[in-house]
Amino acid sequence: MGGLKCAECEEPAELKCSACKLVAYCGKEHQKKHWKEHKNLCRPFEIVTDPEKGKCLVATRDLQPGDLILVENPIVYGPRPHMVEEGPVPCPGCCRLIIADNSARCDGCDFPICNPDCPGLKDMDRHGHECMILGLRDVKAINGLHDFYRQDALLTLRCLLLQNRHPKKFAQLLEMNSHQDKRGEDTETYKINESRVVDYLQDNFFAPMRILEGKSGKQVLKDISKEIIHQICGIVDVNALEINQDAEVTALYPTAFLMEHNCLSNTKHMFDNADKGYTITIRASLPIAKGDHISTMYTHALWGTQARREHLRETKYFSCKCLRCADPTELGTYLSALKCIGTQDDEPCGGIQLPIDPLDDNTEWACNKCDAKLTNHEVCFLVNQIGEEVDNVQLSNPTVRELDSILTKMLNFVHPNHYHVYSVKHSLVQLYGYQQGYMPNQLSDDIIAKKATMCRELLEITKKIDPANARLPLYSGVLLHELYLANMILIKRKWDLGIKTKVKSINVLLQECQSALSQALRVLENERNSPAGEKLISLVKFSGTEFEKFVSRNKIDLSGVTTGKSN
Numbered sequence: 001m002g003g004l005k006c007a008e009c010e011e012p013a014e015l016k017c018s019a020c021k022l023v024a025y026c027g028k029e030h031q032k033k034h035w036k037e038h039k040n041l042c043r044p045f046e047i048v049t050d051p052e053k054g055k056c057l058v059a060t061r062d063l064q065p066g067d068l069i070l071v072e073n074p075i076v077y078g079p080r081p082h083m084v085e086e087g088p089v090p091c092p093g094c095c096r097l098i099i100a101d102n103s104a105r106c107d108g109c110d111f112p113i114c115n116p117d118c119p120g121l122k123d124m125d126r127h128g129h130e131c132m133i134l135g136l137r138d139v140k141a142i143n144g145l146h147d148f149y150r151q152d153a154l155l156t157l158r159c160l161l162l163q164n165r166h167p168k169k170f171a172q173l174l175e176m177n178s179h180q181d182k183r184g185e186d187t188e189t190y191k192i193n194e195s196r197v198v199d200y201l202q203d204n205f206f207a208p209m210r211i212l213e214g215k216s217g218k219q220v221l222k223d224i225s226k227e228i229i230h231q232i233c234g235i236v237d238v239n240a241l242e243i244n245q246d247a248e249v250t251a252l253y254p255t256a257f258l259m260e261h262n263c264l265s266n267t268k269h270m271f272d273n274a275d276k277g278y279t280i281t282i283r284a285s286l287p288i289a290k291g292d293h294i295s296t297m298y299t300h301a302l303w304g305t306q307a308r309r310e311h312l313r314e315t316k317y318f319s320c321k322c323l324r325c326a327d328p329t330e331l332g333t334y335l336s337a338l339k340c341i342g343t344q345d346d347e348p349c350g351g352i353q354l355p356i357d358p359l360d361d362n363t364e365w366a367c368n369k370c371d372a373k374l375t376n377h378e379v380c381f382l383v384n385q386i387g388e389e390v391d392n393v394q395l396s397n398p399t400v401r402e403l404d405s406i407l408t409k410m411l412n413f414v415h416p417n418h419y420h421v422y423s424v425k426h427s428l429v430q431l432y433g434y435q436q437g438y439m440p441n442q443l444s445d446d447i448i449a450k451k452a453t454m455c456r457e458l459l460e461i462t463k464k465i466d467p468a469n470a471r472l473p474l475y476s477g478v479l480l481h482e483l484y485l486a487n488m489i490l491i492k493r494k495w496d497l498g499i500k501t502k503v504k505s506i507n508v509l510l511q512e513c514q515s516a517l518s519q520a521l522r523v524l525e526n527e528r529n530s531p532a533g534e535k536l537i538s539l540v541k542f543s544g545t546e547f548e549k550f551v552s553r554n555k556i557d558l559s560g561v562t563t564g565k566s567n
C-alpha cells in the first residue's frame with residue numbers, strides 16, 4: 001500500500017474505499033468525512049467472481065433509475081468485424097458505410113475510404129497505425145474488392161498493434177475471456193477466423209513486415225502468432241460492444257465488458273459520438289439494490305427464449321437462466337407460445353402450448369387445456385419454418401396484403417403475441433397509412449382502429465420485456481408515434497362530422513395522442529446520436545407541433561380531457 005495518501009488530510013493511508021478502490025484514507029473517521037465529496041465520484045460497484053459467470057459487477061449501494069454507474073473510454077475500437085461479401089463496407093477511418101467500388105482509396109494502403117480528408121485516416125488510434133502495416137502489401141486490386149480489402153480483419157489488427165504503442169491497454173485486453181477452449185480447431189469459428197483473419201494478416205502483411213524487420217533490425221510487432229490472433233478474435237467476439245450510430249463500430253471497454261447478461265437487464269448505456277472517442281455512459285435503468293448484479297443484454301430482446309438462449313450459447317458460450325428465460329410465459333408476454341392444435345369433443349381445444357421447462361433444451365411442450373404435447377424438435381421445426389417465411393416476406397419489401405396474409409396464416413399456429421407475429425405487426429403498423437392503396441384517405445375507420453389496437457398490443461408486450469426502454473426505444477418510439485397518427489385520423493374524421501370533445505371516445509383518443517407523443521420523446525431521449533433515432537425524434541416533434549395547432553385551432557381544452565388512459 002506504500003505511497004497512498006489520505007484523500008482528506010494527505011497523511012499516509014492504508015484504508016481504500018471498498019467500492020471503487022480508487023481513494024484511500026488514514027482511518028474510518030476521515031473516510032466518513034470525505035464521503036460527501038467522494039460519493040459522486042465513487043463507482044457504485046465492485047468486481048466479484050461468480051463460479052458460473054466469472055467476473056461480474058455487483059452494486060455496492062442502492063441505485064435508482066438514472067443513477068450513473070460508469071463512464072469510460074474504449075481501449076480500442078474499429079470497423080465491425082463481420083464478413084462482407086457484397087454491399088457497403090465500413091471506411092477504415094470513420095467506419096461509415098461506403099460502396100467500395102466507387103470510393104476513393106487510402107494513399108497509404110489503398111483500402112477503400114469515404115474520402116481522403118476523413119479524420120480517422122491519419123489518427124494513430126484509428127487507421128493511422130494499421131495503415132503502415134496494410135501498406136506493406138505492394139499489390140492493389142481493381143476487382144474482388146471485398147475479399148482483397150477485408151475490413152473484418154482490421155479490429156484484430158488494431159488490437160495487435162496495441163502491444164507496442166499501449167502495452168498496458170494490450171495487457172488489459174488479454175485479461176478478457178476469449179473462451180478459446182470452446183473455439184478449438186474443429187469449430188467453424190476457428191476455420192473462418194483462420195482463413196479470413198489469421199492467414200490474411202500473416203500472408204499479406206506480417207510476412208513483408210518480418211522481412212523489413214530483418215533488414216532494419218527493429219521489431220514492429222512482437223507477437224503475431226496464430227494463437228494470439230485467434231485469441232484476439234475470441235476476445236472481440238465475447239466482450240466487444242456494438243455501437244450503431246452513424247457508423248458500424250465495435251469497441252472494447254476496460255470495465256464495461258464485465259457487465260453480465262440478463263434478458264431483463266437493469267442498465268442502459270449510451271455512447272458519445274466519434275468526435276468524443278465513443279465514451280460509454282452506463283446508468284441504472286431499473287432500481288438496483290445493494291448486492292444486486294449489474295447487467296446488460298447481449299442478445300435481441302424481441303426474440304423468444306429458445307432463439308435468445310441459442311444465440312447466447314453460440315456466441316457467448318453460456319446458457320442463460322434469467323427470470324425471463326426460466327418463465328414459460330416470458331413474463332406474461334407469451335412471446336414464444338403456440339396455439340394448441342389439439343381438440344376436445346372434435347372442437348379445437350383453444351389452449352396454448354408452452355415449454356414445460358424452458359431451461360431444458362429438449363423440453364416437451366404442453367397445452368394448458370388438453371393433453372396434447374409436442375416435442376421440442378417439432379416446435380423448433382415449426383417456429384423455424386415460420387421464421388424463414390417471415391424473413392423472406394420482410395426482406396422482399398412486402399405489401400400490406402402480403403403481410404396480412406402471412407399474419408393470418410401464422411395465427412393458426414402461434415399465439416397472437418408470438419415474436420414472429422410481433423415482427424409482422426410492427427411492420428404492418430408502419431405500412432397502414434403509407435402504402436399505395438392504404439393511404440390515410442383510403443383507410444376505413446376499422447382498419448385505422450385495427451392499426452391503433454396493434455400499436456397498443458405491441459406496446460404492452462414491449463413494456464413487459466423492456467420496462468425501462470433500455471433495449472427497444474426505437475420500437476416503442478415508432479409504435480407510440482403510429483398510435484398517435486392513427487388516432488389523429490379518427491379524431492379528424494369524427495371532428496369533420498361534427499362529433500366533438502364532449503364525446504367520450506374522442507376525449508380518450510385525444511388524451512392518448514397527447515400521452516403517446518410525450519412518451520415517445522421520453523423513450524427516444526437517448527437515441528439522438530443515431531440517424532434512425534434523430535429522424536424519429538424530428539417526426540415526433542413535428543407531430544407534436546401539428547397536434548398543438550389542431551388543439552388551439554379547435555379551441556380544445558385538454559385539461560378538461562380526462563377520460564383517457566395513459567400508458
Ligand SMILES: C[S@@+](CC[C@H](N)C(=O)[O-])C[C@H]1O[C@@H](n2cnc3c(N)ncnc32)[C@H](O)[C@@H]1O
Binds near residue numbers: 316
Ligand atoms: C463480456 S464477458 C463478461 C465478463 C466475464 N464474466 C469475465 O469473467 O471475463 C461475457 C462472458 O461472461 C459470462 N457470462 C455473462 N453473463 C452470463 C450469464 N448470465 N450467465 C452465465 N455466464 C455469463 C460468459 O462466460 C460470457 O461469455
